[in-house]
Amino acid sequence: xxxxxxxxxxxxxxxxxxxxxxxxxxxxxxxxxxxxxxxxxxxxxxxxxxxxxxxxxxxxxxxxxxxxxxxxxxxxxxxxxxxxxxxxxxxxxxxxxxxxxxxxxxxxxxxxxxxxxxxxxxxxxxxxxxxxxxxxxxxxxxxxxxxxxxxxxxxxxxxxxxxxxxxxxxxxxxxxxxxxxxxxxxxxxxxxxxxxxxxxxxxxxxxxxxxxxxxxxxxxxxxxxxxxxxxxxxxxxxxxxxxxxxxxxxxxxxxxxxxxxxxxxxxxxxxxxxxxxxxxxxxxxxxxxxxxxxxxxxxxxxxxxxxxxxxxxxxxxxxxxxxxxxxxxxxxxxxxxxxxxxxxxxxxxxxxxxxxxxxxxxxxxxxxxxxxxxxxxxxxxxxxxxxxxxxxxxxxxxxxxxxxxxxxxxxxxxxxxxxxxxxxxxxxxxxxxxxxxxxxxxxxxxxxxxxxxxxxxxxxxxxxxxxxxxxxxxxxxxxxxxxxxx
Numbered sequence: 001x002x003x004x005x006x007x008x009x010x011x012x013x014x015x016x017x018x019x020x021x022x023x024x025x026x027x028x029x030x031x032x033x034x035x036x037x038x039x040x041x042x043x044x045x046x047x048x049x050x051x052x053x054x055x056x057x058x059x060x061x062x063x064x065x066x067x068x069x070x071x072x073x074x075x076x077x078x079x080x081x082x083x084x085x086x087x088x089x090x091x092x093x094x095x096x097x098x099x100x101x102x103x104x105x106x107x108x109x110x111x112x113x114x115x116x117x118x119x120x121x122x123x124x125x126x127x128x129x130x131x132x133x134x135x136x137x138x139x140x141x142x143x144x145x146x147x148x149x150x151x152x153x154x155x156x157x158x159x160x161x162x163x164x165x166x167x168x169x170x171x172x173x174x175x176x177x178x179x180x181x182x183x184x185x186x187x188x189x190x191x192x193x194x195x196x197x198x199x200x201x202x203x204x205x206x207x208x209x210x211x212x213x214x215x216x217x218x219x220x221x222x223x224x225x226x227x228x229x230x231x232x233x234x235x236x237x238x239x240x241x242x243x244x245x246x247x248x249x250x251x252x253x254x255x256x257x258x259x260x261x262x263x264x265x266x267x268x269x270x271x272x273x274x275x276x277x278x279x280x281x282x283x284x285x286x287x288x289x290x291x292x293x294x295x296x297x298x299x300x301x302x303x304x305x306x307x308x309x310x311x312x313x314x315x316x317x318x319x320x321x322x323x324x325x326x327x328x329x330x331x332x333x334x335x336x337x338x339x340x341x342x343x344x345x346x347x348x349x350x351x352x353x354x355x356x357x358x359x360x361x362x363x364x365x366x367x368x369x370x371x372x373x374x375x376x377x378x379x380x381x382x383x384x385x386x387x388x389x390x391x392x393x394x395x396x397x398x399x400x401x402x403x404x405x406x407x408x409x410x411x412x413x414x415x416x417x418x419x420x421x422x423x424x425x426x427x428x429x430x431x432x433x434x435x436x437x438x439x440x441x442x443x444x445x446x447x448x449x450x451x452x453x454x455x456x457x458x459x460x461x462x463x464x465x466x467x468x469x470x471x472x473x474x475x476x477x478x479x480x481x482x483x484x485x486x
Contacts, residue, residue: 029337029338030043030338030477031043031338031365031366031477031478031479032334032338032340032366033045033068034069034070035070035325035332035334035340036070036071036072036325036332037051037052037325037327037330037331037332038050038051038052038053039053039070040058040070040340040366041067041068041069041070042366042479044478045065045066045067045068045079046060046064046065046067046366046368047060047061047064047065047067047070047076048060048061048366048381049061050363050381051342054088054454055380055381055454056380056453056454057363057364057380057381057382057383057453058363058364058365058366058367058381059378059379059380059381060366060368060375060377060378060381061086061096061098062094062375062377063086063094063096063098064076064078064084064086064098065078066078066079066080067079069107071107071109071110072110072111072112073085073110073112073117074086074087075101075107075110075112075119077106077107081105081106082100082101082105083100083101083104083105083107083119084098084099084100084101085098085099085101086098086099094377101119101141103141104119104121104127104141105121106121106122106123107119107120107121107122108120108121108122109152109153111153111154111155111160113155114155114157114158114160114174115174116128116129116155116160116174117129118144118153118160119141120150120152120153124148124149124150124151124164124165125143125148125150126143126144126147126148126150126153126162127141127142127143127144128141128142128143128144128176129141130142144176144179145176146178146179147162147164147170147172147179148164149164149165149166150162150163150164150165151163151164151165152190152191154191154192154193155193156193156194156206156236157193157236158173158174159171159172159173159215160172160173160174160176161191161196162179163188163190163191163196167185167186167187167188167189167199168181168182168185168186168188169181169182169185169188169191169196170182171216173215178216180216182196182219182220183219184204184219184220185198185204185220186198187199187200190231190232192232192233192234192239193234193235193236194206194234194236194239195223195232195234195239196220196232197229197231197232200228201227201228201229201230201243201244202222202223202226202228202229203222203223203226203229203232203241204220204221204222204223205220205221205223205239206218206219206220206221207221223239223251223270224269225251225269225270226241226243226249226270227243227244227245228243228244229241229242229243229244229249230242230243230244231281233281233282233283233284234252235283235284235328237252237253237264238250238252238253238254238284238303239251239252240282240283240284240289241270242279242280242281242282246277246278246279246280246294247272247273247277247279248272248273248276248279248282248289248291249270249271249272249273250267250270250271250273250289250308251267251268251269251270251271252266252267253265253266253267253303254267254303254304254305254306254307254308255287255303255304256304256305256306265306265307267307267308271308271309271310272310273289273301273308273310273312273314274310274311275301275311275312275313275314276291276293276299276301276314277293278293278294278295279291279292279293279294280292280293280294281324283324283326283331284303284326285300285326285327285328285329285330285331285343285344286328286329286330286344286345287302287303287304288300288301288302288303288344289301289302289303289312289314290317290324290326290331291314292321292324295319296319296320296321296322296336297316297318297319297321298316298317298318298319298321298324298333298343299314299315299316299317300314300315300317301313301314301315317333317343317359317360318333318335318341318343318360320335320336320337321333321334321335321336322334322335322336327344329344329345330342330343330344330345331343331344332363333360339362339363339365340362340363341360341361341362341363342360342361342363343359343360343361364381364382364383364384365382365384365479366381366479367381367382367384367389367479367480367481368478368479368480368481369382369391369480369481369483370480370481370482370483371483371485372483372484372485378391378392379392379454380392380453380454382481383453389481391481403415403416403417403418410431410433411431411433412429412431412433414427414428414429415427415428415429416428425440426439426440427439427440427441471483471484471485
């Protein structure tokens with residue numbers, strides 16, 4: 001049966017439209033306080049998820065309020081400094097389970113990697129989730145002995161590194177039975193996966209053999225051929241550095257082939273990438289170097305080759321960018337008008353429209369729906385298309401107590417909302433054989449066709465609002481659709 005479509009139809013009939021929709025598609029300056037690759041926090045402290053978190057558009061996660069910071073793997077910090085964790089739980093009333101992590105306050109980072117969960121707090125303490133825990137919400141977190149005053153932590157293939165406030169670097173395997181100081185390093189200011197930046201601008205890395213059994217006794221070595229460096233980036237295979245003249249350098253792995261035929265090619269000597277200048281930050285996204293310049297422009301150059309040449313072509317991705325967030329297969333760009341855009345593996349990002357590694361695709365605005373003063377939990381968020389808002393509202397529909405019947409033989413769905421005065425009753429019939437719809441016996445022609453996203457069927461709200469007199473207030477600054485029913 002196609003009852004989800006029926007629910008969306010009646011919901012749309014009952015609730016009207018968003019106006020002006022152009023505001024939802026345009027500038028969002030001040031609406032988004034912060035964001036990650038799969039979540040965002042609105043300025044009102046509400047928390048929204050999408051992409052790898054299972055939604056195609058930003059969808060509010062009800063139950064989390066006053067959120068100020070989001071970390072990986074479902075961890076967030078609230079305004080009072082408390083640490084919380086959420087995870088999907090099919091079959092629960094909300095579809096999620098949300099619990100506070102007791103005993104940890106004011107987190108600054110969460111590292112969920114190599115089967116471990118580490119939490120770093122503002123005082124530089126590191127907590128490790130107990131091995132026997134069934135999951136984060138039932139876990140006991142214990143301080144990692146022998147390490148304090150930490151400002152950054154990284155995982156390099158099961159070898160964990162910690163940068164302390166005094167510039168020293170300490171390392172441990174995944175058991176955390178012992179911590180070793182890398183005494184050859186002092187005055188470190190940053191570390192990435194397997195590489196360290198020193199205060200004097202030198203860069204160190206560990207040889208590939210460091211993960212063998214004697215890795216604690218293998219020192220890091222200075223990377224020859226680099227000038228004074230101010231910033232580094234690494235994914236454990238490919239390394240990038242930005243020097244004091246804002247030039248970009250490359251060394252490490254390029255890649256060719258795919259699947260079982262994938263081959264990595266090591267390039268040990270750093271090469272200056274001459275065709276991009278004034279670089280502010282850089283990273284690897286998929287099989288591309290992505291450079292963000294001080295002019296607010298983003299460029300990409302492929303590493304899908306056997307050797308990275310100095311004259312590698314950098315193609316423009318976007319301009320007018322104020323900030324970037326990089327991921328393994330995709331990245332998020334925030335423009336100066338506050339809007340968010342995805343680029344890279346869009347199929348993984350799950351944002352509608354666009355081609356992988358072509359043009360950036362705008363992430364729809366996080367729009368909250370409020371019915372009679374109550375925020376409505378949606379299965380998937382509001383979608384704006386061609387100047388109109390579309391929304392699935394089954395949960396609202398059920399609150400109205402409407403009756404739905406389905407005739408499997410005729411493929412006709414009937415939705416009825418009774419009223420004391422028969423003249424105020426609503427009866428909608430949808431014929432899925434003919435594709436026609438009637439409202440109280442009269443044919444209805446919708447301006448826009450139906451579509452589905454993440455199992456929810458969408459309809460535009462404008463026709464229904466005008467037909468049935470629902471009051472709809474579009475609050476652009478708050479990103480809300482306020483619906484009032486008599």
